[in-house]
Amino acid sequence: MPSLQFLVKVSRPRFWLYVFGPYIVGLAAGASTRDDFVAIENLVFGLYFLLPANLLVYGINDVFDWETDRLNPKKAEYEMLVQPDLHRQLFVSISLLNLPFAAAAYFLVPQSLPSLAGFIFFSVFYSAPPIRAKAIPIVDSLFNILYVFPAAFAYQMMTGHFPPWTVMIAAGLWTMAMHAYSAVPDIGADRKAKVSTVATFLGKNGTLMFCLIAYLGSAALAFQYLGVWVIIPAAVYAAIIGFSWASKNGEGVFRIYQRFPIINALIGFVLFWMVAWPKLF
Numbered sequence: 001m002p003s004l005q006f007l008v009k010v011s012r013p014r015f016w017l018y019v020f021g022p023y024i025v026g027l028a029a030g031a032s033t034r035d036d037f038v039a040i041e042n043l044v045f046g047l048y049f050l051l052p053a054n055l056l057v058y059g060i061n062d063v064f065d066w067e068t069d070r071l072n073p074k075k076a077e078y079e080m081l082v083q084p085d086l087h088r089q090l091f092v093s094i095s096l097l098n099l100p101f102a103a104a105a106y107f108l109v110p111q112s113l114p115s116l117a118g119f120i121f122f123s124v125f126y127s128a129p130p131i132r133a134k135a136i137p138i139v140d141s142l143f144n145i146l147y148v149f150p151a152a153f154a155y156q157m158m159t160g161h162f163p164p165w166t167v168m169i170a171a172g173l174w175t176m177a178m179h180a181y182s183a184v185p186d187i188g189a190d191r192k193a194k195v196s197t198v199a200t201f202l203g204k205n206g207t208l209m210f211c212l213i214a215y216l217g218s219a220a221l222a223f224q225y226l227g228v229w230v231i232i233p234a235a236v237y238a239a240i241i242g243f244s245w246a247s248k249n250g251e252g253v254f255r256i257y258q259r260f261p262i263i264n265a266l267i268g269f270v271l272f273w274m275v276a277w278p279k280l281f
Contacts, residue, residue, distance in 0.1 A: 030158025
């Protein structure tokens with residue numbers, strides 16, 4: 001089995017909040033009292049949406065993206081290039097870390113199984129055949145709704161109900177925009193590897209316009225839940241798209257993209273407290 005250090009690196013720790021953040025926001029939305037936040041099952045699955053869940057998302061991606069990743073300098077310099085001789089061991093590690101939590105969900109929180117199934121399905125088949133959504137323009141962005149399912153899982157765990165569909169669509173539009181934006185720096189490598197993505201299909205500026213529309217659509221749908229405060233993140237992401245549009249190439253977009261984890265963490269932090277504050281204090 002690969003070392004823990006290797007597995008952590010494959011799981012992209014700087015992106016852990018993209019999975020864990022929605023989980024804790026879902027907890028906050030579904031909680032009724034302060035005690036709900038520290039229930040044992042919440043802590044158990046909080047651990048799941050850190051290393052195991054992120055290893056599932058990014059480990060599967062690294063295995064099936066080898067042919068593209070080896071042509072992409074970003075993978076070797078900024079992320080992790082997993083050599084083919086490690087693919088089998090990585091599959092085993094993903095299974096060993098994910099299956100116990102799937103079993104725990106079956107016994108502890110069966111009401112959340114639909115959301116867990118959604119998370120696993122979209123995580124796996126974003127990269128893996130026979131669907132391999134990441135190679136189908138627009139569908140690749142749609143499949144990034146996988147990042148919404150941790151929130152749905154937590155909400156179902158707390159309430160027994162699926163989140164409102166307007167919330168799911170708003171969050172899904174946000175994840176679509178995030179995915180499409182992240183694909184812009186990879187346009188050159190993807191075209192060289194003959195891989196079709198939303199960004200190779202629409203081009204740099206077309207993809208940025210797609211992102212702007214998705215961000216604004218997300219904000220419009222979220223307005224009924226967040227009120228005028230939704231204008232702040234909408235303005236931030238619109239400004240990012242504006243700066244990216246002014247950039248002459250994908251390298252400029254990549255420099256902005258490198259700061260996205262910080263920007264998203266700050267906005268997610270504010271969103272969590274907006275939802276959690278009335279229930280904690």
